[in-house]
Amino acid sequence: MRLRFLTRLRGVRPTRDGVWVMAAGGCLLVVALNSGNNLLYLLLSMMIALLVTALCIAEASLRGIVPKRSPPARLHAGVPFLMGIALRNEKKRLSSFSIEVEDLCDEKVVDKRCYFLKIPSGRTQQTAYRHTLPRRGRYVFSAFRISTKFPFALFRSSRYVEHRSEIVVYPAIVPLQHFPKTLTSAVGERSMPKLGRRGNFHGLREYQTGDDPRDIHWRSSARRQRLMVREQEIEAVQQVTLFVDNALPLDKRDNPDELESLEKVISWAASLGAFYLEQGYAVRLCVRSLDPPLSPLWSPSSLQKLLLTLALLPTVSPDVPFQKPPPLPRHGTLPVAGSGDSLILVRPGADLSKDKPCGHILEAK
Amino acid sequence: MRFAKTHKAVSYLMVSTAVVMLMLTGELPVWECVLVSVGIVASYFFDPQTRVFMQRDAYGYSLYGTLGLVTSFLLYRAAQDDAWWEGGLHLLLLFLVAKLWHRRHNGDYLQAYVCSFVILLAATLVEISLFYALFLFLYVVFAMWTLTLFHLRREMEENYLLKHLPGRHGQAAESERVEVERILNSRRVVGWSFLLVTTASGLGTFLLAWLLFVLLPRVQASVDLPFHRRALPTMGFSEHLELGHYGLLRDNPRKVMQVEVLSSPRPTEMRLRGVTFAHYENKQWSQLRGNERPVALRDKRASLLPGEFFPATETPWVEIYLEPLEADSLFLPTPNPRPASSVLFAESSATAAIELFQRPDGQFLVRGPRGRLHYSVFFDQAATVSSAPKTAPRAYLSLPPNLQQRLRGLADSVVQGAQTPREKAERLRGHLHKHYRYTTRLWKPTHPEPILEFLEHQKQGHCEYFATAMALLLRSVDIPSRTVNGYLSTEWNPKGFFVVRQQHAHSWVEAFFDGQWVVLDPTPPQTSPRFLPVLHSMRQFFDGLEMDFGKYVLEYDTFAQQKLGDRFSTLWKPSKTTAKENTDFGMARALMWVAVLFGVLLCAGVVWLFLRRRRRKLPRVVQQHSSDGNVALKRTMALLRKRGFERGPYETLQMLADRLAEQSDASAPLFAKLVEHFYAHRFGDVPLDHIEVERLISALKDLPKRLSM
Secondary structure (H helix, E strand, O other), X not given: OHHHHHHHXXXXXXXXXXXXXXXXXXXXXXXXXXXXXXXHHHHHHHHHHHHHHHHHHHHHHHOOEEEEEEOOOOEEOOOOEEEEEEEEEOOOOOOEEEEEEEEEEOOEEEEEXXXXXXXXXXXXXXXXXXXXXXXXXXXXEEEEEEEEOOOOOOEEEEEEEEEEEEEEEEOOOOOOOOOOHHHHHHOOOOOOOOOOOOOOEEEEEEOOOOOOHHHEOHHHHHHHOOOEEEEEOOOOEOEEEEEEOOEOOHHHOOOHHHHHHHHHHHHHHHHHHHHHHHOOOEEEXXXXXXXXXXXXXXXXXXXXXXXXXXXXXXXXXXXOOEOOOOOOOOOOOOOOEOOOOEEEEEOOOOOOOOOOOOOOOOOOO | OOHHHHHHHHHHHHHHHHHHHHHHOOOOOHHHHHHHHHHHHHHHOOOHHHOHHHHOHHHHHHHHHHHHHHHHHHHHHHHHHOOHHHHHHHHHHHHHHHHHHOOOOHHHHHHHHHHHHHHHHHHHHHOOOHHHHHHHHHHHHHHHHHHHHHHHHHHHHHHOOEEEEEOHHHOEEEEEEOOOHHHHOOOOOOOHHHHHHHHHHHHHHHHHHHHHHHHOOOOOOOOOOOOOOOOEOOOOOOOOEEOOOOEEOOOOOOEEEEEEEOOOOOOOOEEEEEEEEOEEEOOEEEOOOOOOEEEOOEXXXXXXXXXXXXXXXXXXXXXXXXXXXXXXXXXXXXXXXXOEEEEEEOOOOOOOOOEEEEOOOOOEEEEOOXXXXXXXXXXXXXXXXXXXXXXXXXXXXXXXXXXXXXXXXHHHHHHOOOOOHHHHHHHHHHHHHHHOEEOOEEOOOOOOOHHHHHHHHHOEEOHHHHHHHHHHHXXXXXXOEEEEEEEEEOOEEOOOEEEEEHHHEEEEEEEEEOOEXXXXXXXXXXXXXXXXXHHHHHHHHHHXXXXXXXXXXXXXXXXXXXXXXHHHHOOOOOOOOOHHHHHHHHHHHHHHHHHHHHHHHHHHHHHHHXXXXXXXXXXXXXXXXXXHHHHHHHHHHHHHHHOOOOOOOOXXXXXXXXXXXXXXXXXXXXXXXXXXXXXXXXXXXXOOOHHHHHHHHHHHHHOOOOOOO
């Protein structure tokens, strides 16, 4: 409702120079009224006309401006990113000058401003601003505030343009100092199943963001008119199941330390998941939730699913049970697991030191 | 056009226009005008940013020290001479020139602009000519160019500081500073179209300014500002008359006054009396001795008749618009044949400050600080009271002893046989016309009495010689006479007024016989210089414009506003009006049409904006989202097609979802949720939840294939 109200609002505020000019105009009005000098009246009329013209030109400059947001493909909490802003001038003849664009995130103005000196008619200009989102989760960029001080910097005319973008900020991927010993020793002992050119041909699927462009099967892509990648069968795959304890009692949810600790857990979980997926492991994610678990992930391209799930992971009460690990498919697409399955429980620990993993690692047979 | 150069050029245009406006007021001495002009022009070609010595502290200290000394000196002089106005102007110009020589930052430019505005304000306080309006238009246009480019430059330098370099995965790696020099030298920011559009905006602004000028209420608190235009030094006309000057009399075309004739028939010439002279001695004339009598002004009106009353049969005669002159004379038309009976000053004339006096010879004087004077002269049609004395004072018969004999001999030889004083006067006038020549090339007198040299040897001279000769010759035949300095103009403007210029200054004679003073002009008529017809027409056109400027702009007051309002209400029913009222009527009508046109354009613009806004009710953002929803739907349908489910031509999404559920397909629950999202977005105006939709589509994709199709 507030946003709808804002989009109908056109703000005009005088700048510092504008206040001085209006004050001078006021003094001139007093002197002209006092003396009756008609040339002073003429000068005063000229000043008023200039102010009116400034408002009209500012309005004309803001008309026909359509903004568009281009967020990056992947965002992580605490990592600076460039938010692309494009402005299109839909006017047929007039250029727009000196346009400032501010983004609204969760109906608050982001403290970064993009400036466009000139946008010729019918053209699009692009720029970006650097920003950091501190926490994982869903952010709604709801609108833009477009303003200009053109032509004389006497007034700032602004208006809101609704443009909704939902961005999911993934948990921060942190460099891990410790890995479970058994798992790290397993790395390299067995074959490293990966998607690639080795191994038996398994099938074709559509290209997803993150896939290696070398895996694109061009003939199929040309036939189907969309990008297709080869999938190779892997002989054996190590699997790891991550249990992420996202529980926090109600009475602790106001404690910033507890919240910070939980965020670290999720961040660790994301980092572990990314590591194992990169190493070719099959990863299963189990969290405290009543919803069905995420299906097993076994290629680096599925990292996005893992990060998306962790990004949107809500905080629950401790009585919510862990999800049952999803069964690994035995037939068809995925190869069977090798011997053993490692279970890693990542939950808030008492030790919040930076150097040690924030979690207990259990090894399972 | 390169941005920085264009900005510099238009800045100088704006500043120079304001300085020229001040120079045109005549407030600045010539040397200062030249100095300032040279300083401004030279500073244009000087680039302070490339001068290393200007960056040093020593230079800064010495500059400020010098400026401080000069400022102190100017202030001291102003305090000593009580000339704060002139001192202020000197300081203002000094500051402006110094700023232009040291324009390094945006702040320097801004200070120069403020200075130019203050100069414009100073010119406004004292300017009264048409040039003000013309230059004001130029100032408005240049100001629009300048302020727009200045704003862009300042915004550039404040905003274009950092360039963000992209890192991996869209993350920002680092930022580097951007030099704006490249942008300042760019040709792509401003072009001719930019200046043309800005000029058109300037024209619109100027027209709007005029409309506001007409509409702003005139309320005067009767506090007159102490700023008035410096009085014009009169060339040709003088309140002193001395023979013996030599050289070349220059024609000065500068306007002194405009005289609008209100009565009919229109005279062929306008003769305006200024000052009369009674005594001649040692080559010079002096006025009749005696005390000046103050003349009372009641409601801005003064009687010129003895007894200070206003005859009931008074009729408007002329309206005189007199520029501020150094001379104190109140110029009145010569009796034609009735003399002036009263004078009425217009509202615009600051009559609160002026005083009226009458000299013993009947001359009227205006004293006190004043600007442009506008007054109406009335004459008594019935002429019930004669303002002329029954006999002229004896002073008007006095002759210098050393001239009596020779003048009498010459006069007697001319008037021989004439019976009446009128005949004698005519004979003397005819003699001077026939045997003497008018010239502006004044000879250097060798005789101690130039008038004798004129009469006996040179036989050529200008009007003062002729008038002196005539007056003295008349006195030598016992006819009282006096010389009169004033103006004589035959320059009629088709708009209904005489233009009186400096070059129309003239001397003539008034002789007293038949109980009245009779005007006699002994100077032979001169052929006026011929202008090209087109130049003459242009001159008349600009004179007319200036007259209208004075009447409708400089003197626009509450009464004029009321009159305009009354005219608007009676526009459709013109009644019997005089020529003057017809002119006012025409002007009011023209203004009315301008106002109506402006109002129509304004209303049309508002309606057009309203209609445009209604047409664009849906913001484009919503349309964009609709297209996103379509893309998601297409992908979903493609996935279902792979699973063997094709949507029928008349099947809705809900019907398809029901069909999937009937067949217990694994995709049914996912598709049902997708349908909910699509429907909510399409029909409920709910923004599409992209994240959830992507998740569902992704889950749909991951579903195992159907075993049988």
